[in-house]
Amino acid sequence: MNSKQTIARIIVKRFGFYFGAIMIAVAVWGIEYHMQSGPTIYEATPTQDKAVDAFSEMNRLLITLGTSLLGAMGLLLSSGFRGRDCSRDLWAAITGAVFVAASIYYGYVANLIVITMVAAGNFDPYNSALVRTHSLHFGTFLAGVILFAGFVCQNVMTGDAEHERPHDVTGS
Numbered sequence: 001m002n003s004k005q006t007i008a009r010i011i012v013k014r015f016g017f018y019f020g021a022i023m024i025a026v027a028v029w030g031i032e033y034h035m036q037s038g039p040t041i042y043e044a045t046p047t048q049d050k051a052v053d054a055f056s057e058m059n060r061l062l063i064t065l066g067t068s069l070l071g072a073m074g075l076l077l078s079s080g081f082r083g084r085d086c087s088r089d090l091w092a093a094i095t096g097a098v099f100v101a102a103s104i105y106y107g108y109v110a111n112l113i114v115i116t117m118v119a120a121g122n123f124d125p126y127n128s129a130l131v132r133t134h135s136l137h138f139g140t141f142l143a144g145v146i147l148f149a150g151f152v153c154q155n156v157m158t159g160d161a162e163h164e165r166p167h168d169v170t171g172s
Helices: 003-035 046-083 090-120 126-162
Strands: none
Touching: 046 090, 046 126, 090 126
């Protein structure tokens, strides 16, 4: 293998991820643009306004909690539990982070669905797409919390017990 082929492989490996991420971002932007290109007339009743406000506040709360949980995960994983090895059940933390990130994504999609319905002038809190997306939003958040809590319990509680155990001393 010559040096030109090696350099080409290095470039593909290093920049392939970024190229893929940019392509996904462009695709998501195009889908979002298509979803938001509906009519902009909305004559709401007071009941619809309250329903939109209630849903939006609930959605904001779950997104804020998810973002906070991701920050807590990052803090705990980067600090290494005060010098201890936190590799035990690391899969739970990573999977929990993926679920929380998916929850934030579903919250964003639910928000886009609400905006689309409001723009069309027919907000329905029982719309099947909205209910399904909101269920995914909450379910993935809950799964992420459970997995992260399991990771913390396995590494903090079990780790403390291992460090507090007296060492066997032979002879007096």
